[in-house]
Amino acid sequence: MTRRVGLVAGRVLVYVLIWAGLALLIAAAGIRFFWGRISVGQMLLNLVSVETDGGGGAIVWLGILGVGVLPLLLTLGIALWQYTRRRKRRAAGGGGEDHSRRPQWIRRAVAAALVAAVFVGGATAFATTVGVADYIKAANSKYDIGDYYVEPTVTSDENKRNLVLIYLESGEATLADDQLFEKDSFAPLKEATPAEAGWRSVENFQQYEGGGWTMAGLVSTQCGVPLKGVGSSDDSSATGDLDDDGETYLGGSTCLGDVLAKHGYTNVFLGGANSSFAAKDTYLSSHGYSEEKGLSDWRALDEPEENFRKDWGLSDERLMAHAKEEIDRLHAESEKTGQPFNLSMLTLDTHEPVHVYDYCNVDTENKVTSVFSCSMSQVAGFVDYMKEKGYLEDTAVVIMGDHLKHMSAGDAFHEQLDHHENRTIFNRIWVPGQDPTVTLRPGVDQLNMYPTILEAAGLTLKDREAGLGVSAFAPEIPARSAQAMEPEPYIELLDSLSPQFYAEAWTGR
Structure with missing residues (x-):
């Protein structure tokens, strides 16, 4: 009986290892292909908040x-194949292999080696893909962000003014290099935000480590x-509180919307x-935004189906059309109440895999280049609209990419970007009435924004x-600031x- 139980347990363990190895290997391959x-x-x-509708779509189902x-x-x-083989051997009276212990031992050794290879290979591939070694190293760092x-x-806040904040999906400034790409995808937006008119930009704007x-x-x-989840916390109650109600997100942190709301802004x-x-x-909702509109809201407004992409959502053409209506409403309310507003937006069209909406005319061999250009044209149109309506006279505007363009196996531009020495994020800043001699400190990363x-x-x-x-408008950095650290310690800190x-950032305790 003991031998029988041990045999069954051994087989179960083997199949669990096979299943785990295959799952990890496929997960690693999928992550590499879609996200790098x-x-x-x-x-x-991201694992705990995936959406099959307007949040990855088919990728989630895959x-x-x-x-x-x-x-x-x-x-x-x-398992079925192995079971069938064993049945056939028993039916044949054991076969020639059972008369010799050595062939049976070799067969089992080879099988064990294959199982081990599947499990170790899958675990190694997955650990490398998600940076487990980096995570362990970070857990032992001597630095603390606190x-x-x-x-x-x-x-x-005597000089507070309205704010428009536009995030460009995958808005990497490197894509403006017409020597690397078929054309400057940011040309339409550059034309709408010229330096000679008072628009500023952070040169060499970096994605944070x-x-x-x-x-x-x-x-x-x-x-x-830096964004880190509750898994970074050694306080078990932090994880429990977040998982139980999901009502807050970094609820113990003071963020942009919190500060603005405290000073009378409508976010x-x-x-x-x-x-x-x-x-x-x-x-x-955790950080001062009283209204947020997304996919479900646009559907409720009976937007035609051709204005949506099934994997993500509404086109930038229609998003900017709604943004024009929204800023008209907010600006009118602000003039009545005397209180400012913050209108924040996030574009969508440039999220890969590439999707070409009907409004976009593809005039390049690589569709991604044209899609970027079409998206920037829509944002430029919104900027021009604000200028025509006179909103730029009392409204600050910050436009920037949310991150560098992804370089997964399924994405475009590997040849141009994989070994590029300095990939940066596109940005433009408008401050009404600002001294034209004011410059922004170059080389800052996203945390300074x-x-x-x-x-x-x-x-x-x-x-x-x-x-x-430290504000990019500040020419000098306080000595005690993280921004005054040398590059290597600063990266280790992040x-x-x-x-x-x-623990405190997520729970407020």
């Missing part, structure tokens, strides 16, 4: 089938800290995708700091898990 190399934090934050169903079917198939974090302190996806872009530029967010994807709606946006909105900050950032800081 990611981080443990990115995986955990993940469910590829990682959840296919490995199980393959494992069951192997030691450098600065709570934003507004010393004056460890960033690279939309929610990381929003959090870094609006909260001034509104517009996006084409499903608002609940990656818990974006929870983040916005938090205090920069607050200053563009006319708020005065103590020491010009917020989060880990990578560090900082468990106590994130």
